Amino acid sequence: MPLSFLTAEGGQDESADAGAAAPYHASGHGAEARWWRPYRPGPWRVAIASLLLVLASYLLFAGVIVAAAGSLSGAGVSVGVAVLVIAGALRSLRMGVWLSRRGLRQVGLVRTTTLPWGRVGAIRTAQQPVKWLALPRTVQGQALVLHGADGAEPRTLLTDHNADFLGRPEAFDLAADAVEGWAARRRG
Template identity: 30%
Template sequence: MDEIWTRPYSPGPGRWLIIAWEAAALGFLAWVAVREFELAGHSVRFVAGTLAAIWVIGAHRILQMGAYVGATGLRIHGLLRSRTMPWRDIAHVRLHKATHRVGPWQIESGLTVLIDRHDGSTVNTELWAQGIDFHSRPRLFRAVYQELRSRHQAAQNPS
C-alpha cells in the first residue's frame, strides 16, 4: 500500500507571484529569441511550446515544494529533486540560524529547519522562516517545526 504524504501547512500566496514572474521571464526570453534569431512559423511555435512546457513543469514543482510527513518518514520536495527519509534514519530535527558571508560581513537570513541523519549528514529542508510560505506567518513556521519534531519523536518512541 502506498504511503499517504501530507504537507502540514498550506503554501503561501508568494508561490503564485513566483510562478507569474517566471511566466513573464520566459515570455520575455521567447520574445528575445524570436527577434534575435529572426524566427518565423514553426520555429516560433517550437520555441513558445518548449518554454511553455518548461514553465508548466516548473510551476508544478514550485507548487509541490516543501516538507511532507507520513507514518514512516519525511519527504522533502525541492525544485529539482525529492528525497524521502524514514524516521528511523533521522537523528534530529532542528532549527538553524542561517548566515551568509559577503566579504568581511555576515548577513543573517533567518531560521531554517535542518534534518540531521544518523549517518552524520545534514539535509536542508525547504522550510525557511523568511521564505514565501512563512514570511508573514511566523507562528505557522514554529508550528510546522514542532509538528516535524513531534512526528520524529513519536516514531522513535512507539507506544
C-alpha cells in the same frame, strides 16, 4: 482527491483530535503511501508560480501568433518553452517538506530526497544564517535542521525566510512543531 495544502493552518485537519498532526486516520489500502505537507504554500511561492503561469500564457499566445504567421518551428519552440515554464511553476508549488508514516520527503525544484524515519536522527529549530527567498543573500533567522541518524551533515529543511514563511513567523513555528512532533513519534 484530498488537497493536503488546504488543511487548517499548521497542517491539522479540524476533525483530527488535538494530539494528532496527521490529517489521515485511514488504515486501509494506500494509507501508508499518503504524503502531506504540514503547512500551506506561502504567498511568495504562490505569487511566483502565478507570475510563471502568466508568462506561460503569453508564450502560448505568442506560439499561436507565430503559427498563424506560418512558422511552425517557431511556434513549436514557443509552446515547448511554455510547457517547461508551466512544469516549473507546478513543481515550485510542490516544493517543501512532506510527511508520511514511511518517512520524511524534501521536495526541491529539480531533486526530491526521501528519508525513512529510521534514518532521521534529530530535528531541531536553530538560529542561524539562512537564505532569503533562496537567493544568495543570507540573513539571521530560524531554520528547521535535520540531523541524520548516521551522523551525516545536518540538512536545512525549512527556514523562516523561504517562500513559504517570509513574513509569517507563526506559520513557521506551527510547521516546525508539526515536523518535530512527527519525527519524535516515529522515532519513539
